[in-house]
Amino acid sequence: MRNFISYKQSLEILEKIDIKTPPIEKMFLTQALGYVVAEDIIADHNSPEFATSAMDGYALKAEDLIKEKIKIIDKNPAGSVVESVVTNGVCIKTFTGSLMPKGSDTLIPIENVEVNDDEIKIVKKVPFGFAVRDIGENYKKDEVLIKKGTIVSFAEVGVLASLNIAQVPVFVSPSVAIASTGSEILDLGQIQTNDSQIRSSNHLTIEALCKKAGANTIQMGIVKDDIDSITQLLEKGLEKADIIITTGGVSVGDYDFVQDVIKDKLKAQVLFHGVTIKPGMHLLAAIKDGKLIIALPGFAYSSTVCAILYVLPFIYRLKQANQSLPIVKAKINQDFPRRMPKTVFTACNVEYKDGIYQVNFEGKKKGTSAILTNMLESPALLIQEDDSKDIKAGDMVDILLLNQLK
Numbered sequence: 001m002r003n004f005i006s007y008k009q010s011l012e013i014l015e016k017i018d019i020k021t022p023p024i025e026k027m028f029l030t031q032a033l034g035y036v037v038a039e040d041i042i043a044d045h046n047s048p049e050f051a052t053s054a055m056d057g058y059a060l061k062a063e064d065l066i067k068e069k070i071k072i073i074d075k076n077p078a079g080s081v082v083e084s085v086v087t088n089g090v091c092i093k094t095f096t097g098s099l100m101p102k103g104s105d106t107l108i109p110i111e112n113v114e115v116n117d118d119e120i121k122i123v124k125k126v127p128f129g130f131a132v133r134d135i136g137e138n139y140k141k142d143e144v145l146i147k148k149g150t151i152v153s154f155a156e157v158g159v160l161a162s163l164n165i166a167q168v169p170v171f172v173s174p175s176v177a178i179a180s181t182g183s184e185i186l187d188l189g190q191i192q193t194n195d196s197q198i199r200s201s202n203h204l205t206i207e208a209l210c211k212k213a214g215a216n217t218i219q220m221g222i223v224k225d226d227i228d229s230i231t232q233l234l235e236k237g238l239e240k241a242d243i244i245i246t247t248g249g250v251s252v253g254d255y256d257f258v259q260d261v262i263k264d265k266l267k268a269q270v271l272f273h274g275v276t277i278k279p280g281m282h283l284l285a286a287i288k289d290g291k292l293i294i295a296l297p298g299f300a301y302s303s304t305v306c307a308i309l310y311v312l313p314f315i316y317r318l319k320q321a322n323q324s325l326p327i328v329k330a331k332i333n334q335d336f337p338r339r340m341p342k343t344v345f346t347a348c349n350v351e352y353k354d355g356i357y358q359v360n361f362e363g364k365k366k367g368t369s370a371i372l373t374n375m376l377e378s379p380a381l382l383i384q385e386d387d388s389k390d391i392k393a394g395d396m397v398d399i400l401l402l403n404q405l406k
Helices: 007-015 062-066 154-162 202-212 227-240 258-265 300-318
Strands: 024-028 057-060 070-076 090-094 106-109 113-116 119-122 144-146 167-171 175-181 216-223 243-247 269-273 284-288 291-296 327-332 343-353 356-360 379-384 396-401
Touching: 007 269, 007 284, 007 300, 057 062, 057 070, 062 106, 144 154, 175 202, 175 227, 202 216, 202 243, 202 300, 216 227, 227 243, 227 258, 227 291, 243 300, 258 269, 258 284, 258 291, 291 300, 300 343, 327 379, 343 396, 356 379, 356 396
Parallel strands: 070 090, 175 216, 175 243, 243 291, 327 356
Antiparallel strands: 024 167, 057 090, 057 106, 070 119, 113 119, 269 284, 284 291, 327 396, 343 356, 343 379, 379 396
């Protein structure tokens, strides 16, 4: 008889697995999107290096703002260095991005003045230093701008480009091999020959999750319920990938061979087989040759939830990302009693309203752990701990935001 462990215990076991630091490679900025920065990125200069105009206007001394008329002595286009110097009673027409002329400390916008020949009349005053970008406003020399472990996104690309860094050092992403098992399931395009056959979505759903998390995926398709086929599948996966994921074949049925192959054929170290969670209580995790094998249940909702809970955090660890599952507090709109001594993950709808997340269950279907459509639209997972109390309408609860998975 199997010993089931708690959800918390299962996470602690996975967290204790020794993770090797992945190799580092340099990638061009836009190719590095989604990868993890392998070292701190430190500014080698101030930005801007000099006081710079933030608007089109006239550079002058703030003490001259009280004068009726100020003489225009020069123009200062962006990309050039004007030689003229601002002294009392004069100004220089200066454009966005131009260096502030020597002697000036304030820029008055074009729309705040009237121009008469070579003079301006101020019609609306501004404070000292208005529209002047200070030295180091964007960043200062020796400042850590992007920390090791950051996932490269559009902002990181922009900052790296401003530093003249064309190639950024990133960690090589982990690889994940994915397959579904079952003699009754059909892959895309396969023709149904009897009423007992069903269309598999698990292997593709999990591939999408892993790709979104930044992993390189190896799609191994569907394998029938026999020991030799499953053995070959897992051996091939172990040769190619850091994580091997299967769905189906881990329960207690006569044809649930995945667990037998992992334990008896591969002689893998089983970390746990059975967790007190719903959905997915029969999932199995094992280690073989330093590779993680995760055998998930076959029902679509169940395998997807378990992949989110177990596979995604492990991918984050393997790629060295400062990243975690997006779990937040939300206000629930109805009573939700505790039904079993398990950690339960229930599909719900979420919206951000009146400054907080709010959840409801409108349109969510009740039934088995096969209802993947419950994850459509604006979904989240309501989390009930195994020792939680009954939830009352208006309570603040923990939810996992599915639309914010990365």
